[in-house]
Amino acid sequence: MTTAIEAIGLVKDYGRGEGAVHALRGVDVAFEQGRFTAIMGPSGSGKSTLMHTLAGLDSATRGRIMFDGADITAMNDNQLTMLRRTSIGFIFQSFNLLPMFTAEQNILMPLTLAGAKPDREWFDLLVATLGLRQRLDHRPNELSGGQQQRVAIARALIAKPRLVFADEPTGNLDSVSSAEVLSFLKRSVKELGQTIIMVTHDAVAASYADRAIVFADGRIVADEPDPTAERMNQLLMQERERATLQAASPQGVQGIVPLPAGKTARAASHTAPAGARHRR
Numbered sequence: 001m002t003t004a005i006e007a008i009g010l011v012k013d014y015g016r017g018e019g020a021v022h023a024l025r026g027v028d029v030a031f032e033q034g035r036f037t038a039i040m041g042p043s044g045s046g047k048s049t050l051m052h053t054l055a056g057l058d059s060a061t062r063g064r065i066m067f068d069g070a071d072i073t074a075m076n077d078n079q080l081t082m083l084r085r086t087s088i089g090f091i092f093q094s095f096n097l098l099p100m101f102t103a104e105q106n107i108l109m110p111l112t113l114a115g116a117k118p119d120r121e122w123f124d125l126l127v128a129t130l131g132l133r134q135r136l137d138h139r140p141n142e143l144s145g146g147q148q149q150r151v152a153i154a155r156a157l158i159a160k161p162r163l164v165f166a167d168e169p170t171g172n173l174d175s176v177s178s179a180e181v182l183s184f185l186k187r188s189v190k191e192l193g194q195t196i197i198m199v200t201h202d203a204v205a206a207s208y209a210d211r212a213i214v215f216a217d218g219r220i221v222a223d224e225p226d227p228t229a230e231r232m233n234q235l236l237m238q239e240r241e242r243a244t245l246q247a248a249s250p251q252g253v254q255g256i257v258p259l260p261a262g263k264t265a266r267a268a269s270h271t272a273p274a275g276a277r278h279r280r
């Protein structure tokens with residue numbers, strides 16, 4: 001499989017010296033094209049930092065991010081803006097639709113801003129896949145939360161980006177709308193060949209992905225192919241127990257540990273052997 005984006009030794013520190021926050025502590029991870037990956041982990045573990053750094057929204061302290069044969073950590077602001085405009089789509093928890101514009105205008109906005117012509121066939125396919133045909137003339141306040149998020153998904157996909165980042169896309173939705181949106185994300189990967197990286201706190205949401213990564217304290221501590229909600233809850237619980245034990249006794253903690261240094265997490269061969277996740 002082709003790698004869509006890869007982080008190599010990615011470090012992100014906020015601040016310096018004693019008060020520095022080590023948000024990413026040397027992350028090696030490759031995301032493959034045409035796959036749906038979920039990123040989970042406790043609050044403050046570095047999920048958003050990873051996503052923002054991969055998308056070039058935040059700078060890295062050290063390390064490289066290879067995307068389309070180029071290291072994006074070496075790009076200037078103009079190059080990064082171009083890259084995001086042409087190759088990356090974003091889906092946010094809060095939909096971020098423009099209230100004055102119809103669903104159709106919102107979907108087409110990335111192309112309008114870039115002065116590009118829409119591919120009508122692709123637009124029709126997205127609208128049909130997302131079940132939005134009857135809603136195109138509606139403004140966001142005339143749509144349900146689930147419909148607004150589907151419009152946001154169509155907007156994220158309209159320019160055929162190589163990569164889509166979804167930040168808690170179901171965080172503001174009820175369980176029925178969440179299932180609907182997650183099914184559409186899954187279909188866009190299976191049927192439209194999209195690559196999606198999604199941050200979520202919801203193990204059920206992660207179970208829609210082809211792969212789920214667990215973050216803790218700026219590192220990847222687990223990497224699951226075909227995740228189930230039960231397995232993800234189990235891993236998160238394990239990590240919480242480890243953190244609690246570590247807080248109580250910083251020496252000799254049992255629990256899941258980071259993948260070995262220098263081992264890049266990959267979908268096909270990423271899972272550490274069961275025993276390797278536990279200290280002796």
Ligand SMILES: Nc1ncnc2c1ncn2[C@@H]1O[C@H](COP(=O)(O)OP(=O)(O)OP(=O)(O)O)[C@@H](O)[C@H]1O
Binds near residue numbers: 014021041044045
């Ligand atoms: N701009 C910033 N300045 C200083 N520290 C920051 C900044 N952004 C994030 N951090 C810190 O970096 C660490 C990782 O934060 P991050 O937002 O990536 O975590 P997260 O896993 O996405 O959390 P959540 O699930 O709560 O969104 C945290 O300790 C956070 O406080």
